Amino acid sequence: MKREDRKQAIMDLLVSNGAVDLDDLAQRFTVSKMTIHRDLDDLETAGVMRKIRGGGTIDAGTQFESDFRFRAQQDRDAKNAMAETALTLIEPGMTVMINDGSMAATLGARLPERRPLTVITNNAAILESLKNETGITLIATGGVYSAKFNGYFGMMTEAALTALRADVAFISAPAVSGLEVFHMNETVVRAKRAMIAAGAKTYLLVHHNRFGRTALHKLADLSEFDAVITDAKPDADSLTAIDQANLKLTFAVTQGIKST
């Protein structure tokens, strides 16, 4: 097992348990404590966890859990599956709009599979990954950089989006409750709204365990989207609400795609 794999495994344990024990990790991976110390130091420097005496923690509910560097490590399989599904909705030649977030970044990195494309985004990770791709006309919205969301936001971003139109817009969100979509940050909400308004077709990308949650600001109604892409069946209540409203839910699974 290589160092990077071990660090990823520690991340997984942190995600599921919220904390890890140093002695336990050393035993589990059959390496010395010193090595685990160094792993944890790295992860701490990267800003994805905090070292405490005898181990480490992600301090659920604090800055760490909402940091993009942490979120980028989570649920990679689910994100890849959703990206796979989203790609089927994209045809070469289209103008694609794509928002902030690590889900969007996963999709963004795979957009070259459908080139040529025009890609509009405020997502710094996507700008970086598409810069050197040929056949991609890359348009940045501009705005004030947010280290927390690794993207560009604010009045400038919204103004730029007002003047643009896309064939398809992909919006990701951390919370869906009933028939409403939520996000914790007002500035981010405004950028996402502007993108929804600018897309001829709009698709929502949500991890299945984000159904039944809310956040401070309402982002949109589910009915504003042409389809919702998720990675597995959400809880029963959400499913019922969606069915009754006659909305389309698309499931992306690692071994293929099925749809209702």
Add this chain to the structure above:
Amino acid sequence: MKREDRKQAIMDLLVSNGAVDLDDLAQRFTVSKMTIHRDLDDLETAGVMRKIRGGGTIDAGTQFESDFRFRAQQDRDAKNAMAETALTLIEPGMTVMINDGSMAATLGARLPERRPLTVITNNAAILESLKNETGITLIATGGVYSAKFNGYFGMMTEAALTALRADVAFISAPAVSGLEVFHMNETVVRAKRAMIAAGAKTYLLVHHNRFGRTALHKLADLSEFDAVITDAKPDADSLTAIDQANLKLTFAVTQGIKST
């Protein structure tokens, strides 16, 4: 001598001679021809030169010479010296505007020395290097990405700049002739002009050997700038013209700074 140093040295030879000979390089660095082959392959992949039978060339006047990856390798000492001088014009708390180009990128990377700052730029290299800096409010203009200039340009960029103001704007340019400043690309010229208009103070950064040259599009008059920063005395004709017009020329030298 390490590989990277040798490649830089090959770049220097390419800049001064326009071409290099494979056998000569192998002898000069006392390595095998195979090693030189690999160096040249790397440089070619990076897009900074072209391999030809028996050696390599930069094909002066072609795409290669104007490619940002190539330019970024050139005159690093001069660029650092000019950046040093430019930094003396920046006070903590200011809003700094800074344009595309490798000279600007060199300065951009050192802006944290004057934090806190607000930095407005369309330069992708600067966005990347300042993203993770605290105390820097980073604003991207947005626009269409240009791989050739490694920045964002176009109507969006110009519109965004129209709505912004900065305490100081740093403009770089590849050609100054008489009392006029030039650039080969119209779109780039428009972005630079918008920045000049948006800066309370504006400074021009030019390598001394770029005096006495022209390019297709006029960018500005020298008199529009509060000062011109360069790395050494330009040719006599340019110097005379500048003196007669009573403009300020600031010399940045590696061992310190002197000014006229």
Add this chain to the structure above:
DNA sequence: AAAAACAACATTATATTTGTTATTTTGTTA
């Protein structure tokens, strides 16, 4: 006082760089 964290060094493992040799390609010219 005991446990954990840290620092410094030694050791091992991995990755990178380089050279050698054999093979293929390219350009030249008879």
Add this chain to the structure above:
DNA sequence: TAACAAAATAACAAATATAATGTTGTTTTT
């Protein structure tokens, strides 16, 4: 255009550099 020589490439082996890990001894924390 056939044949040759030079150059380029590919494949492997050797050397070098870098990264990862463990050990030991010291310092810090509880």
